[in-house]
Amino acid sequence: MLEFNNSTPLTMGVELELQIVNRRDYNLTRGSDDLLQIINKTEHGYDIKPEITESMIEIATSVHTDHVEMLAELRAMRKLLVAAADKLNLGLAGGGAHPFQHWEDQRIYPTDRYRLVSELYGYLAKQFTVYGQHIHIGCPNGDEAIRLAHLLARTMPHFITLSASSPFYQGVDTTFQSSRLTSINAFPLSGTMPFVSDWEAFNTYFDKMSKLGIVASMKDFYWDIRPKPEYGTVEIRVCDTPLAIETAVALGAYAQTLSKYFFAQRELQPNADTALTYSYNRFQACRFGLNGALINPVTGMQSSIKDDILHTLETIKDVAEELGTVDAMELLRHRVLSGLSDADWLRASYGKSGSLSDVVRQQSGVWMAQ
Amino acid sequence: MTSHSFFPNMPHALNVLTATGLLLIAGVLGAHLLRRLFPQVPAITAYVLTGLLIGPSVLNLIDVALLSEINLLVDLALGLVLFELGRRVDYKWLLREKGLLITGVALSMTTFVALFILLTQFGVTKLVASMVAALGMATSPAVILNVVREVKAEGKITERMLNIVVIGNALAFVVFSMGLAAVHVEYEAGWESYILHPFYLLLGSSALGWIISRLLVWIGQWLGRDSQAQLILVLALIASTVGIAVMLNLSALIALLVFGIASRSYDARHAIVEPDLSQFSGLFYVALFVFAGAKLELSHLLDLWPVVLAFIALRLLIAIGMTTGLARLNGITLRKGALLGLGLVPLSGFNIIMVQHAVGYYPQFGAQLTALVVSILVILELLGPICTRYALVASGEAKN
Numbered sequence: 091m092l093e094f095n096n097s098t099p100l101t102m103g104v105e106l107e108l109q110i111v112n113r114r115d116y117n118l119t120r121g122s123d124d125l126l127q128i129i130n131k132t133e134h135g136y137d138i139k140p141e142i143t144e145s146m147i148e149i150a151t152s153v154h155t156d157h158v159e160m161l162a163e164l165r166a167m168r169k170l171l172v173a174a175a176d177k178l179n180l181g182l183a184g185g186g187a188h189p190f191q192h193w194e195d196q197r198i199y200p201t202d203r204y205r206l207v208s209e210l211y212g213y214l215a216k217q218f219t220v221y222g223q224h225i226h227i228g229c230p231n232g233d234e235a236i237r238l239a240h241l242l243a244r245t246m247p248h249f250i251t252l253s254a255s256s257p258f259y260q261g262v263d264t265t266f267q268s269s270r271l272t273s274i275n276a277f278p279l280s281g282t283m284p285f286v287s288d289w290e291a292f293n294t295y296f297d298k299m300s301k302l303g304i305v306a307s308m309k310d311f312y313w314d315i316r317p318k319p320e321y322g323t324v325e326i327r328v329c330d331t332p333l334a335i336e337t338a339v340a341l342g343a344y345a346q347t348l349s350k351y352f353f354a355q356r357e358l359q360p361n362a363d364t365a366l367t368y369s370y371n372r373f374q375a376c377r378f379g380l381n382g383a384l385i386n387p388v389t390g391m392q393s394s395i396k397d398d399i400l401h402t403l404e405t406i407k408d409v410a411e412e413l414g415t416v417d418a419m420e421l422l423r424h425r426v427l428s429g430l431s432d433a434d435w436l437r438a439s440y441g442k443s444g445s446l447s448d449v450v451r452q453q454s455g456v457w458m459a460q
Numbered sequence: 461m462t463s464h465s466f467f468p469n470m471p472h473a474l475n476v477l478t479a480t481g482l483l484l485i486a487g488v489l490g491a492h493l494l495r496r497l498f499p500q501v502p503a504i505t506a507y508v509l510t511g512l513l514i515g516p517s518v519l520n521l522i523d524v525a526l527l528s529e530i531n532l533l534v535d536l537a538l539g540l541v542l543f544e545l546g547r548r549v550d551y552k553w554l555l556r557e558k559g560l561l562i563t564g565v566a567l568s569m570t571t572f573v574a575l576f577i578l579l580t581q582f583g584v585t586k587l588v589a590s591m592v593a594a595l596g597m598a599t600s601p602a603v604i605l606n607v608v609r610e611v612k613a614e615g616k617i618t619e620r621m622l623n624i625v626v627i628g629n630a631l632a633f634v635v636f637s638m639g640l641a642a643v644h645v646e647y648e649a650g651w652e653s654y655i656l657h658p659f660y661l662l663l664g665s666s667a668l669g670w671i672i673s674r675l676l677v678w679i680g681q682w683l684g685r686d687s688q689a690q691l692i693l694v695l696a697l698i699a700s701t702v703g704i705a706v707m708l709n710l711s712a713l714i715a716l717l718v719f720g721i722a723s724r725s726y727d728a729r730h731a732i733v734e735p736d737l738s739q740f741s742g743l744f745y746v747a748l749f750v751f752a753g754a755k756l757e758l759s760h761l762l763d764l765w766p767v768v769l770a771f772i773a774l775r776l777l778i779a780i781g782m783t784t785g786l787a788r789l790n791g792i793t794l795r796k797g798a799l800l801g802l803g804l805v806p807l808s809g810f811n812i813i814m815v816q817h818a819v820g821y822y823p824q825f826g827a828q829l830t831a832l833v834v835s836i837l838v839i840l841e842l843l844g845p846i847c848t849r850y851a852l853v854a855s856g857e858a859k860n
Contacts (some may be wrong), residue, residue, distance in 0.1 A: 115734035
């Protein structure tokens with residue numbers, strides 16, 4: 091039986107995977123080791139670690155209840171990272187995928203786990219050089235985590251749309267707002283959690299999968315949203331790493347506010363039919379962003395993702411006020427109304443400059459705030 | 461008119477195009493053969509060996525006269541290499557990253573002084589000693605860039621190596637030019653020669669590089685980011701820079717380095733898309749190194765081997781000693797510091813060209829200089845690439 095380490099409800103943490111690029115042609119470059127070596131010379135206490143390929147680095151915030159404090163922590167981490175990157179003449183950038191890297195050029199970071207993953211998944215491992223944001227929300231117990239994961243599932247298109255920043259992949263415009271999630275679809279254990287009713291039912295499922303020899307730990311599930319028993323959280327994994335840390339924090343606050351709403355509204359119950367529309371809605375969000383169509387599995391009504399986000403923001407307005415996340419919700423509302431997502435910004439930048447190298451240069455300027 | 465006048469007279473030697481073809485085919489076949497036997501040997505070493513084999517020193521399939529005709533191709537190839545190296549240098553960063561700058565300058569200076577003392581101990585005249593010691597500062601840009609590309613090295617050591625190469629080559633050129641001024645004095649040339657000549661070389665070449673870089677940026681802005689058109693523009697400007705440098709008796713080395721560096725650092729609108737020269741450079745590298753091999757002469761080694769070996773050993777010792785000693789300053793481990801020094805072993809083949817220029821003015825003085833430099837190059841052209849490859853692989857920066 092998996093132990094769910096109960097945590098304080100509505101605490102949150104954010105993980106960001108970042109691109110490491112050279113400052114010559116702004117292609118990805120191996121740099122995580124060199125960066126970590128410099129960063130780890132000081133006792134910083136932050137969680138900064140390598141990821142599966144050497145052109146990725148992952149930063150994770152500590153546990154927060156207040157998103158403003160989280161932003162302050164991320165800013166301090168950014169300062170540390172930017173100083174190290176400047177020393178090596180490297181650039182750091184947000185964005186769900188590097189626009190023109192070639193996956194076969196990527197190098198697997200030399201640890202046992204990543205070597206195993208690379209052996210198992212072959213070229214998928216190198217194609218996994220995509221950059222996501224993960225959001226953790228604390229849950230009082232396993233049953234609540236299962237309920238929250240199901241209820242949040244319906245809002246995944248929001249998170250995809252609001253963070254979408256991978257329109258270019260392998261040197262071409264994919265026509266998608268987020269092409270990154272498509273790379274994840276290829277993994278056999280991607281997709282969504284099965285419709286289980288509580289923590290015990292989840293464990294029955296996990297035991298079966300484990301006995302069948304398919305999984306060894308929760309890490310083997312590449313689901314869009316999954317319970318994370320070690321942390322006592324529900325983890326949202328659909329977001330591209332946004333171009334700026336402010337957006338990343340606003341998304342964290344959005345997840346926190348939605349969770350508070352779902353924890354409080356006891357009459358809301360998970361609905362198995364969510365699975366019927368899930369993949370379709372998710373595709374619409376990846377492909378069209380705000381203009382995508384969203385089908386409500388219960389009412390059968392169709393609306394645009396844009397309207398659905400605005401409507402949801404309206405619904406959770408009071409909760410946001412109680413929680414003190416109004417400014418973050420305003421930031422998101424403004425992004426939706428102005429219609430300028432990160433993906434659109436990247437396309438516009440390419441339209442103006444005609445060079446994907448130059449797009450990455452600007453992209454890294456945004457993340458590094460330089 | 462005879463009845464068979466359309467038959468050609470059998471030529472005495474190959475013409476330039478045929479010789480170029482032979483050079484390239486021999487290089488490719490030689491590399492293929494050698495790497496089947498020794499997969500760890502860099503392609504460059506194989507090219508040089510092949511060149512040595514078909515050149516005047518051994519088989520004489522390509523003779524001295526032909527070699528000088530192929531010069532054109534080789535000048536262009538070197539131009540490409542130096543421009544690319546210049547583009548790799550972000551001098552504003554280099555000025556901020558003082559540890560690296562200090563390492564580059566200190567390494568060059570120590571190398572110069574130590575080699576100078578060594579050579580005079582062997583009875584080499586002070587003037588020749590100073591000029592050979594100056595050339596000892598210059599690590600080969602072509603070898604380093606080629607091996608870096610061959611093993612796909614990326615990272616801290618690689619970047620530092622490339623920057624030190626630029627510093628070393630620039631300083632080598634400055635000191636060599638000063639040496640040249642001293643030669644002018646020795647041979648009692650007019651004051652114009654010994655004052656103006658080094659200035660003319662240094663400032664003239666830099667100005668040429670700067671002007672061409674402005675042309676690239678301006679025309680590039682006007683062309684927009686059409687990478688194909690920009691690539692052609694870059695190649696055209698590299699060819700022109702080499703050509704103008706030759707016409708004006710300037711240094712193509714300095715002009716092209718300045719061209720590369722300035723076109724990257726002074727491009728406010730980021731108009732220039734980083735040119736991908738790799739599709740051409742493969743061809744040029746073969747030509748360059750087979751040619752370099754063919755140019756090598758073994759004959760002087762018989763007499764000069766003690767001083768040559770001492771020169772190489774001391775230079776290696778200083779490189780490794782300095783980079784290891786200054787490892788902390790560069791934020792790298794001692795081991796990686798040592799590897800950095802080892803990687804810098806290849807000596808610049810450009811040296812021959814500089815020497816030839818010098819010899820051009822005073823043939824009576826140049827003989828000893830040429831013999832020394834060529835003999836040192838014989839060994840380092842073959843061993844250097846192997847050292848660099850080893851250093852990059854052992855530092856973990858090469859791809860697998």
